[in-house]
Amino acid sequence: MHRVAALQLCSGDNVALNLETCDRLLAEAAQAGCTMAFLPENFAFFGRHDQDKLAIAEVEGSGPVQDFLSSAARRHRMALVAGSLPLVGDEGRCYGASMLFDASGSSRAVYRKMHLFDVDIAAGGERYRESAYCTPGDDVVTVPHAVGVVGLSICYDLRFPELYRQMAVAGASLFSIPAAFTETTGQAHWEILLRARAVENLAWVVAAAQYGQHPNGRRTWGHSMIIDPWGRIVAMQESGDGVIVADLDTELTARLRRDFPVLNHRRL
Numbered sequence: 001m002h003r004v005a006a007l008q009l010c011s012g013d014n015v016a017l018n019l020e021t022c023d024r025l026l027a028e029a030a031q032a033g034c035t036m037a038f039l040p041e042n043f044a045f046f047g048r049h050d051q052d053k054l055a056i057a058e059v060e061g062s063g064p065v066q067d068f069l070s071s072a073a074r075r076h077r078m079a080l081v082a083g084s085l086p087l088v089g090d091e092g093r094c095y096g097a098s099m100l101f102d103a104s105g106s107s108r109a110v111y112r113k114m115h116l117f118d119v120d121i122a123a124g125g126e127r128y129r130e131s132a133y134c135t136p137g138d139d140v141v142t143v144p145h146a147v148g149v150v151g152l153s154i155c156y157d158l159r160f161p162e163l164y165r166q167m168a169v170a171g172a173s174l175f176s177i178p179a180a181f182t183e184t185t186g187q188a189h190w191e192i193l194l195r196a197r198a199v200e201n202l203a204w205v206v207a208a209a210q211y212g213q214h215p216n217g218r219r220t221w222g223h224s225m226i227i228d229p230w231g232r233i234v235a236m237q238e239s240g241d242g243v244i245v246a247d248l249d250t251e252l253t254a255r256l257r258r259d260f261p262v263l264n265h266r267r268l
């Protein structure tokens, strides 16, 4: 059994304030006995304009947000999956990156968001062009850890089941899916997509989410969830700052994968 936490917050454009909130929630998670905590997409900064986040983009391995993560992991004695933070990319753009820190504060892995959210949402009258300021990563990342092999992903990636299948085939038994899902698409698709990724791969899903209204006027869906490999939602918070906690039973994953071997029945 490994107790893990997902943090939910409503990040704004003040980095220090967002990190303070994260730190408070991490302390709660540590207090609850968690050995690992997951943060949402854009936990450190949600700006007024899309390109604002370029100003806080860091080079991999150094910078105030990464320093905070390393120190928070050490202080709270927890491994962290830092949902997403901007890392410097090329041509004046950044990567949306998810980093895993171990409890000693060392960075163990970096995943760069592969699928960029360039969509128009008719129902909400919203237009997103993530590729205007972000550049996509090319590499699938799985990280062996105490809780199992962790597959890293970010938000819109959730709609691409082939990424999760590839991670599952590479051994992943837990998917991290941090998000800032739109309220409109979240209401329609969030839960069904998350549970599908869990069920079809017999894997745990930890989805730490942003909620509420951000400085750019956009509203995000919240509903952070931890889902077991049978598709049951074992912890969920609709709205508000908070920490959801679950005990990950790694035996359950092993038993399901043995007795219900869908991953071995693939023909393609």
Ligand SMILES: O=C(O)CNC(=O)[C@H](CS)NC(=O)CCC(=O)C(=O)O
Binding pocket: 041, 042, 046, 047, 050, 117, 128, 129, 130, 154, 155, 156, 157, 159, 180, 181, 182, 185, 186, 218
């Ligand atoms: O707009 C912002 O600044 C915050 N959002 C994000 O950073 C990212 C990229 S724009 N959002 C998503 O990927 C939403 C996906 C989604 O909502 C879906 O797949 O339905």
